[in-house]
Amino acid sequence: MARRLRQAVTALMAAAGCAFPLAGSEAASFGAGVDNSQWYLSESVFACSLSHDVPGYGRAVFRRRAGEAVGFYLETNGALFKPGTGRLVVEAPVWxxxxxxxxxxSVQVGDGPRPVAVDSRKTMQMVQGLLDGLQPTIIRTAWYSQEPVRVQVSNINFAQAFQKYQACTANLLPVNYDQIQRTRIGFASGSTSLSDGDRRLLDNIATFVLADSTIEHVFVDGHSDRIGSRITNRALSEERANVVADYLKARGVPENLLIVRAHGDQYPVSRRPADNRRTNIRLQRQGEVPALQQASGYGGDSAG
Incomplete structure (x- = not known):
């Protein structure tokens, strides 16, 4: 049975133009050759991706999102690797x-459409290997037999494409949407002053909002602790919301995107007063339906 499966996979590899193992070896190897090794750059201020077709297997992708380190993953439409622990090596091509x-x-191999994801440190070691003329190779037992499957990333035409990729990463935004979609600015007791760290965070939010045309709302919600009267706390929370909104407007965020609200001490998130002295910022893109949120009680928050 294993032999018939191996023969079927070999036929698929032949049709796809894949590299083959030497005689006597049982490993099935997938990789581009001299004639079909190409790299493709996808670039924006939000993410840079450098992808490479692996004939018969799928794609190899180096990707860096704004605000994050570079990573590497494999994509495939078919499950050739058996899930488990595989090996990652950088080796010389046959010539x-x-x-x-x-x-x-080692690398962990899963069973989804992206079965292999590599951390930033190993990704940069793979990049250095490619620049040295070597090929990163992921090796793992096949799902259809006990023999190994090898997926090779070709170094051919990589160096020039990587230069363009580096130029793309130099223009990435400082943060991505996931990092700033929900943001908290904390305040000292009775204070409405922003720290230098708060201003840097708000600068990043403003930069992102100005770059992303799909942002339709920026909710700014002021809160207070329960120390003092409700009237005083309501006014304090309003001032905290306004100081954040005014800073964002001064950095270019259109006023029509901002929805500014004050809640006083109505929505505590903790029993610690310091956690409740805050302004929350939430970005909403077009078409997003916000999840229903708890409006009161510990551990909840307001709709903003």
Whole structure:
């Protein structure tokens, strides 16, 4: 049975133009050759991706989102790897015999459309290997037999494409949507003053909102602790919301995007007063339906 499956996979590899193992080896190898090794850059201020087709397997992708480190993953439409722990090595192509491989450690292999994801440190080691003329290779037992499957990332045409990728990453925004969709600005007791760290955070939010045309609302919700009268706390929360909204407006955020609200001490999120002295900022994109949120009680928050 395993032999028939192996023969079927070999036929698929032949049709796709994949690299083959040497005689006597049982490993099935997937990788581009000299004639079909291409790299494609997808670029924006939100993310930069450098992708490479692996014939017969899928795609290899280096990707960096704004505000995050670079990572690497494999994409595939078929499950060729058995889920579990695989190996990552950087090795010489067949036309450079005698160069010792560099083991980079283990990688976890899953069973979804992106079965392999590599952390930033190992990704940069893969990049350095490619720039040195070597090929990163992921090795894991096949799902259809006990023999290994090898997916190789070709170094051919990589260096020039990587230069363009680096130029793209230099223009990325400082943060991404997930990092700032919900943001909290804390305040000292009775204070409405912004710290230098608060201003840097608000600068990043303003930069992102100005770059992302799909942002339709910026909710700014002021809160207070329960120390003092409700009237005083209501006024304090309003001032805290306004100081944040005014800063965002001064950095170019259109006033028509801002929805400013004050809640006083109505929605505590903790029994600690310091946690409740805050202004919450929430971004909403077009078409997003906000999840229903708890409006009162510990651990909840207001709709903003």
């Amino acid at each position: 450079r015999p005698g160069v010792a491989p560099r083991p980079l450690g």
